[in-house]
Amino acid sequence: MNALCSTILMLAQETAGHGAAAADGHVASPLQPVLFFILELGAILAIVGMMLCLYRMVKGPHLADRVLSGDTLAYQVVGLVILLTVRMESTTYLDGALVVAIIGFASTLAFAQYIGNLKRQTNP
Amino acid sequence: MIWATIGDIFSIFFALAGMFFMFVGAIGVVRLPDAYNRLHATSKCSTLGIMGLALAAVFHVGTLAVTTKAIMTVVFAFVASPVGSHMLAKAAHIDGMKPWDRQLSDELQQDKDRQSGKSPSNAPRGLNAPTQAKGAKPAGPDPTARMSAAV
Known part of the structure; x- marks a missing residue:
């Protein structure tokens, strides 16, 4: 019984270690620090881009400007999540990227319907 | 590696x-x-x-x-x-968003005006202005008019 338990534990550890090795992937290439530095630069650029989109969202003269900057903001978030995927070498974050893209698209469509019906509702 | x-x-x-x-x-x-x-x-x-x-x-x-x-x-x-x-x-x-003041032409608005029967309200400025002034007489052979009639 004891031997069985220890074997199961060893198997679990083996599979867990194998999974971690698969998540780590290949042997680390010598270019990996360069890539990670570029990813940090990209995160900074994405955050600056999100700030620019927020500026347009606050300032935008028309309602379409605000919706458009929200759409761009959603795509910047998708890019940031993909950068996180490359950095962590994990699979699970890309689901979040897809979900954010779908929500941004749906909100853009809903706001476009709202803007298109706005004039008809106020003065028919 | x-x-x-x-x-x-x-x-x-x-x-x-x-x-x-x-x-x-x-x-x-x-x-x-x-x-x-x-x-x-x-x-x-x-x-x-x-x-x-x-x-x-x-x-x-x-x-x-x-x-x-x-x-x-x-x-x-x-x-x-x-x-x-x-x-x-x-x-x-x-919604009638105000376009850029250096916009050359608004063809969707021209099509809408043409379909609703009135003459195109916003005559194109800038590069398109001379051609529009030349072909300004009504019922001229206008490719845009043919396109909107086909639609």
Whole structure:
């Protein structure tokens, strides 16, 4: 019984270690620090881009400007999540990227319907 | 080892390209003068930027799950972004958004005016103005009129 338990534990550890090795992937290439530095630069650029989109969202003269900057903001978030995927070498974050893209698209469509019906509702 | 290095080279290249396009799209959203022009910048950001970053993820991680999800994200972005931009531009035009004052022509407005029977209210300025002044007599052979009649 004891031997069985220890074997199961060893198997679990083996599979867990194998999974971690698969998540780590290949042997680390010598270019990996360069890539990670570029990813940090990209995160900074994405955050600056999100700030620019927020500026347009606050300032935008028309309602379409605000919706458009929200759409761009959603795509910047998708890019940031993909950068996180490359950095962590994990699979699970890309689901979040897809979900954010779908929500941004749906909100853009809903706001476009709202803007298109706005004039008809106020003065028919 | 050598394959990991080659994959990282491609990954660095595509990550740089994607970051460049994302940031250029954000700058365009701030700097361009009009909502229609800003939609132009948004589509750059959402197609080329997302595609570059997803290709960087594919070349660096390289497992089957990451590849599948990245392809799904890129295909969705390529389908969704033009649809959203088109609907938003049309809605802004219906709402009567004031265009840029250096806009050359508004052909959707001309088509709407022509279909509702009145003469085109906003005569195009700038480059199109002389040709419009020359062909200003009514019922002239106008390709745009034929197009809208066919529609």
